[in-house]
Amino acid sequence: MSEERITHQLSQAGYRITRPRRAVIRALHEERGYASPAEVHLRARKHCPSLGLVTVYRTLDLLSEMGFVRRIHAQDGCHGYALADGGHRHHVVCRQCGATMEFDGCDLSPFLARVGRQTGYAIEDHLLELVGLCSACR
């Protein structure tokens, strides 16, 4: 979802559109995959240098509650946040050097449909991250 649309909806819901909140929303849009609160903070400071980490937590909570963002759990155990509906930002990470590369053509639909039937859930979004060795590290 676009930044404008999110801010508009927040505004409609009675929340104020502040510089810190804009900065967090922008940072999330710039992120390819998911980011920890600390990472969001780092990135969002570019847009609002005075931004405090606490505000990042609070804003992520708000966005999460409003359904614009979702919490995901990363392998290392840290929590990450990603834009909901950003499900098609997939990437491979090299476990050796950390290089990441995006790939496109996420044709998981048949798979997702099957899981939906099997579990009774209405699947709305997904996050996929692949881990492996990049060509240089092999």
Add this chain to the structure above:
Amino acid sequence: MSEERITHQLSQAGYRITRPRRAVIRALHEERGYASPAEVHLRARKHCPSLGLVTVYRTLDLLSEMGFVRRIHAQDGCHGYALADGGHRHHVVCRQCGATMEFDGCDLSPFLARVGRQTGYAIEDHLLELVGLCSACR
């Protein structure tokens, strides 16, 4: 997987079978869904009163590394652990109520193979998280 099978495999891998480890494995078997380290600790103490929380963390790490246990991301922010019922399984999380459900038959192989060719990476592992609405919340 049964307790005996897990301990056997740990033993085969060169790890020692201790009272604290048995207690943690048993506690996981008694748990229906997933449990936080603190919850595992509480339950496992019934089988090994001297058990320390630190050992629970270490044992969960070990079991997780060996693939006997999976980390689950709970809504409230705490990490949870659940037995991996063999094979590679994933889960769907309900964005409304947080209920999680496992599904099996994660047959992504054709997809992974294609991405491997496309990116030049040797894909070794993947993290897939699905988000949706559970049947009760729909």
Add this chain to the structure above:
DNA sequence: GTACTTGCAAATAATTTGCAAATAT
């Protein structure tokens, strides 16, 4: 006996809360 494990205490990291000052509406 020896190397792996444990539990404790202390260190570190992650997240939340209280509150006066700042600011969007």
Add this chain to the structure above:
DNA sequence: ATATTTGCAAATTATTTGCAAGTAC
């Protein structure tokens, strides 16, 4: 004008580490 939001500092909670003592093999 005023109720919301912010940033800081401090509190709380979660997780990891160092190390001497304990234990499986």
